[in-house]
Amino acid sequence: MASSRGVRHDSMRARNLAVVLGEIRAAGPLTRAALAELTGLTKTTVSKLVSDLLDAGVVVENGAVRDGERGRPGVAVSVSGHRIATLGLEINVDYLAACVVDLTRTVRVRRVRPADNRGSRPEAILADLRELAGQAVADAERAGLRITGAALAVPGPVQDGLLRNAPHLGWRDIGVAAQLGLHDLACEVDNEANLAALGELWFGxxxxxxxxxxxxxxxxxxxxxxxxxxxxxxxxxxxxxxxxxxxxxxxxxxxxxxxxxxxxxxxxxxxxxxxxxxxxxxxxxxxxxxxxxxxxxxxxxxxxxxxxxxxxxxxxxxxxxxxxxxxxxxxxxxxxxxxxxxxxxxxxxxxxxxxxxxxxxxxxxxxxxxxxxxxxxIGADAAVLGAAGLAMQRVIADPAGVLAL
Amino acid sequence: MASSRGVRHDSMRARNLAVVLGEIRAAGPLTRAALAELTGLTKTTVSKLVSDLLDAGVVVENGAVRDGERGRPGVAVSVSGHRIATLGLEINVDYLAACVVDLTRTVRVRRVRPADNRGSRPEAILADLRELAGQAVADAERAGLRITGAALAVPGPVQDGLLRNAPHLGWRDIGVAAQLGLHDLACEVDNEANLAALGELWFGxxxxxxxxxxxxxxxxxxxxxxxxxxxxxxxxxxxxxxxxxxxxxxxxxxxxxxxxxxxxxxxxxxxxxxxxxxxxxxxxxxxxxxxxxxxxxxxxxxxxxxxxxxxxxxxxxxxxxxxxxxxxxxxxxxxxxxxxxxxxxxxxxxxxxxxxxxxxxxxxxxxxxxxxxxxxxIGADAAVLGAAGLAMQRVIADPAGVLAL
DNA sequence: GGATTATGTGCAGATTGTGGACTTAATCCT
DNA sequence: AGGATTAAGTCCACAATCTGCACATAATCC
The missing domain is CATH 3.30.420.40 (ATPase, nucleotide binding domain)
Incomplete structure (x- = not known):
């Protein structure tokens, strides 16, 4: 029963953008008319929303589609992999991993660094991970992608952003995200099982x-x-x-x-x-x-x-x-x-x-x-991929945030 | 990932009504100014929303409140128990029960009928329950209440409104709500543990x-x-x-x-x-x-x-x-x-x-x-009370529906 | 009794979605 | 080939709702 905030005009629009983008992502390429049908909004409104998404490079037009029926063919729009991407990170017992995934769920960058993290000091490992993340981001930026969010998978239960207890690393109560310090990139942290589940959801x-x-x-x-x-x-x-x-x-x-x-x-x-x-x-x-x-x-x-x-x-x-x-x-x-x-x-x-x-x-x-x-x-990558997927979920749930930038 | 509908003007208002009413119910009597603070809406908007809720008899003004500070005192509003109420029902192994609860969580009517329902025919029991429900509704209406929803607790798992398996009744796959047939009153069905939990939430x-x-x-x-x-x-x-x-x-x-x-x-x-x-x-x-x-x-x-x-x-x-x-x-x-x-x-x-x-x-x-x-x-009543609470949850989540009537 | 402070409301204005008319682009039929 | 039909997408006047500010109101403070 979190004290819920009222809905204002801007949040109404933000929500509708999210609804439209979510539908495009979930139900594949769709015409504006089909979107209007699915969302219950009018064609006019959908047109305006889609236009904003197009401007932001979040979706692209795929050219005309004929359903075999007569009448003017619609123009299908689908999510674009050209601009928006998110970063997934993972700390595990014997490796560090990073990946960059775009909106089409294509893995664009993949970097794994073997390591023996058993009983190690958090500072050292997190410095290594920061470097790995930096490399992955640089790779992505060279490909013209903009990283809009990140998430990190860790081998232990997480509560309020704190890694409570990672027995195999020997860590206890570590504020991982804060210590990682990815300058202006928000980074959520969750345990590897949860994120691997999201990996299965997104890439499975x-x-x-x-x-x-x-x-x-x-x-x-x-x-x-x-x-x-x-x-x-x-x-x-x-x-x-x-x-x-x-x-x-x-x-x-x-x-x-x-x-x-x-x-x-x-x-x-x-x-x-x-x-x-x-x-x-x-x-x-x-x-x-x-x-x-x-x-x-x-x-x-x-x-x-x-x-x-x-x-x-x-x-x-x-x-x-x-x-x-x-x-x-x-x-x-x-x-x-x-x-x-x-x-x-x-x-x-x-x-x-x-x-x-x-x-x-x-x-x-x-x-x-x-x-x-x-x-x-999906294989051993489930958790890193899921981390990127979680960050992507945030983008889809609030495209307005991305549009503003 | 239920295909989510877009937000239109009327749903924005419906949502804001729900937010305001929810806050009033949860945080006790509140002034319009306090509500504006809590919901993030402006005082003007809150005023209009509260005015609608007052007209519908869902909330009442409690008179001026001074916080001991200076300045014009606000008028607190709180949920009203005078008009809106919901019906809770329960079928159990050795009794049938009904209760009517108002928005202030006061139990207004309580009726229990002992019965031996082991291995009984659903038709007979449901006819008895329909009668009991009718009596409870009549009692409530005599007190000037309007019943706006109902729910029924049954001793077994429920899926899609179907009572799957109630071993102690000997029932299997019974469409309880449909067979109960409470004319124009929507009646949700759930198992007694779930509804007792809601009873604890509402009345505990x-x-x-x-x-x-x-x-x-x-x-x-x-x-x-x-x-x-x-x-x-x-x-x-x-x-x-x-x-x-x-x-x-x-x-x-x-x-x-x-x-x-x-x-x-x-x-x-x-x-x-x-x-x-x-x-x-x-x-x-x-x-x-x-x-x-x-x-x-x-x-x-x-x-x-x-x-x-x-x-x-x-x-x-x-x-x-x-x-x-x-x-x-x-x-x-x-x-x-x-x-x-x-x-x-x-x-x-x-x-x-x-x-x-x-x-x-x-x-x-x-x-x-x-x-x-x-x-x-709370005692043995948990499930019936929770049933009424569930129905009340629907009212609070969508006060617009009640206002319309 | 006037200054101060805070509540609640009225009014103009901004934002956003709606609905129907209109344009566009395809197929169907003659 | 040309007109009829069908459906997609856009334009524009309109409607619903919230905002921001001004203002009336009702307390306390000095």
Whole structure:
């Protein structure tokens, strides 16, 4: 019940610009007449609004379209990738990443810098990221793009712009955006699961209702309902990794016992490949001794492809645990589909069956059909891309801000 | 991403009326000057809007107020309870209820009719309810009120206005609102947990962020974030009763195993008091043989007050199970506080400790402080009252609709 | 009792959307 | 080929709504 402000003439226009632009972006190239139909505004008004958007270079005319019917053909307009773009950033345990995306959802610049950020000092990492961001922006500007917003994905829960706790970086309560200091560029911060969910929304299969499950070092999830992210009261919703799977199971680094992460987290999965280390890695603090994540997941995939029984058993167990946690999640969150991302996308062939089986067995009576379990359509870039997508969402929600500049 | 309509002059005014009325309702009596400040509109505009609201009898002037400062005193306006009211309805296993609530949140009419609705035919029950509703409306009209909306609470999940499955009534896929047929009165339908949550929002402690846990025959929950209800993709969110507590626990009537309901549902709680029946009652279909719920819960409370060991153990176990399910719920939904309602409110003294203990033990590392666990401020009426509140929410969100009549 | 301060309203003006007439550009029909 | 028909996009007078300022009003302060 945020104290809502009244609507004035300028906000009415701003809103209508957003409605028109949103419709153009969502429903592909559209003629002015079609836009008038969709938005309920008159042709006159739509014409004026579109004209403003054209002047700003936010949309372009695509030439005449005939629908095969008779009558004067309309001129389709669609979003333009030539001017407006946004910056996505990501800090993760073993790399920094930046990307620039334009309004047509085309990735224009992509820069990744491997790094070992475990237990590092925030200042150093953020300086590196600032440099990387600067390079990406420079690349984009050389291509004639104007960066109008930015967002940053971090591996941990974010509340009021503060990174609360990133266990694998060893950071606590860091005001990341402020310390990053991108001069005159507003930069939102959110956790990687939420932003990866937005990545799936913007660059994935096109669905607008799903629970994105992010299997990284930790396990998170981002719920998208009708195209917008559900964040909960403090922005901490979606912590799937610590849903209780076995009430008296092994201790988890979160202080609980038998959390999903204990059974399906990266340490648990790799424990099957490197059993001795796996046991040690389950203890807090020892994680830094593990080999680089991607390499080890590659190893696990090889073993699975080769039919290694221990590896298959580990994947099966992880899948079952994931199915149990998702059962609770479905009851509580009521997602459309379930999208497995990150490491879980790579392991999808071995996870799908156990996850689906548990879900359909346990949800049979309550729902006509349990949610479909799908593999993420985008790869490891999900979070950076989603960050750029979030910034782009702001542009589309308020094109007036961009027009003014 | 519902295809959003453009803003026209009339919708701008409608929105501003809603903003002003919402502010008056939320922030108590306010002068026009204060409203202008809060909404960002000019004094002139606020004056005109308030004048319309006065004409419609939606608000009243309370006389001059001096803030102790000098200058002309303002005239405070506040919502009026004299004209606009809404109807709340409820179908439950052992009663039908109706209430009429005015804009000041005063309950003006209250009617409850005991009934045994287990395994009954919808037509008969709905005819009874229609009669009860008619009586309540007549009472209200005698008091000079105009009923501008209605809502109905039912004991089961609702999707697209269809009551999907009410196990204790034995109903499946019933178009309740349509069959009820309240001539020219729009009637929304939702499940009792969601509406009880709205009841807590409107008539409870005044908090705007909480998870209301509804302990009735089944266990449900309604999440309120910033004053509005989270419903999920299909309107089925908040099914706390079937969150997995013990993966290989006893079978639940939902088809799963070890759901919360198995450990903390009414049958489980009463099983401690009437052990033989309790065992039988856990089987599906046998529920109808149980004694009326309230009587038995009264019995359980007496035993607990008397210090009966078996009863205390049962409550302790239920509390622990509830704590485990809520741990998962907190991770996924990120609620503000947790409000225990229905039967759990009556058992609060015996549940608070185990629930809080489990929550704080398991959430310690992840959150500064675990959510506070509170007792619902309103009693068994929560759902009916919430239904009336939901209908009232519609009035406040669109006062223009009421003005027109 | 006059100066000061703040509320609420009246009036001219600005902004924005509307509705119908008009222009434009295509297809259909003869 | 030419006129009829159809639909898109634009022009213009008009209407709805909010703004900004001036002004009347009603208190307190000195």
């Amino acid at each position: 299969s096109g669905e607008t209702d799903f629970l994105y499950v992010s299997g990284e070092i930790g396990i998170g999830a981002g719920l998208v309902v009708d195209g917008s992210l559900f964040r909960g009261t403090y922005g901490l919703a979606g912590e799937l990794g610590h849903v209780v799977v076995v009430p008296d199971g092994p201790a988890c680094r979160c202080g609980g016992r038998g959390c999903l992460e204990v059974y399906a987290g990266q340490d648990a999965l790799l424990g099957a490949v490197v059993p001795m280390r796996g046991r040690v890695a389950a203890m807090p603090g020892a994680a830094a001794a593990l080999p680089a994540a991607s390499a080890s997941i590659d190893g696990l995939v090889s073993l699975l492809e080769a039919g290694d029984r221990a590896a298959l058993a580990a994947a099966g167990q992880a899948g079952e645990a994931l199915g149990l946690a998702l059962t609770s999640a479905v009851h509580l969150l009521d997602p459309g589909t379930i999208v497995l991302g990150g490491v879980f996308a790579r392991l999808f062939p071995w996870l799908e069956r156990p996850v689906s089986d548990v879900l359909s067995a346990r949800l049979r009576q309550m729902r006509r059909t349990p949610p479909r379990v799908a593999m993420s359509a | 402690s005044g908090e705007t962020d909480f998870l209301y846990v509804s302990g009735e025959i089944g266990i449900g929950a309604g999440l309120v974030v910033d004053g509005s209800l989270f419903r999920g993709t299909y309107g089925l969110a908040g099914e706390l009763g079937h969150v997995v507590v013990v993966p290989d626990g006893p079978a639940c009537r939902c088809g799963g195993r070890g759901c919360l309901e198995v450990y903390a549902g009414q049958d489980a709680l009463l099983g401690a008091v009437v052990p033989m029946r309790g065992r039988v009652a856990a089987m599906p279909g046998a529920a109808a043989a149980l004694p009326a719920a309230s009587a038995s819960i009264d019995g359980l409370v007496s035993l607990l007050e008397a210090g009966d060991r078996a009863a205390l153990a049962a409550a302790g176990q239920a509390g622990e199970a509830l704590g485990l399910a809520l741990t998962s719920a907190v991770h996924l939904l990120d609620p503000g506080t947790i409000v225990l309602g229905g039967v759990f409110a009556r058992l609060f003294p015996w549940l608070e400790r185990p629930v809080s203990d489990v929550l704080s033990a398991r959430l310690r590392q992840m959150r500064r402080t675990p959510p506070r666990v509170a007792m619902s401020a």
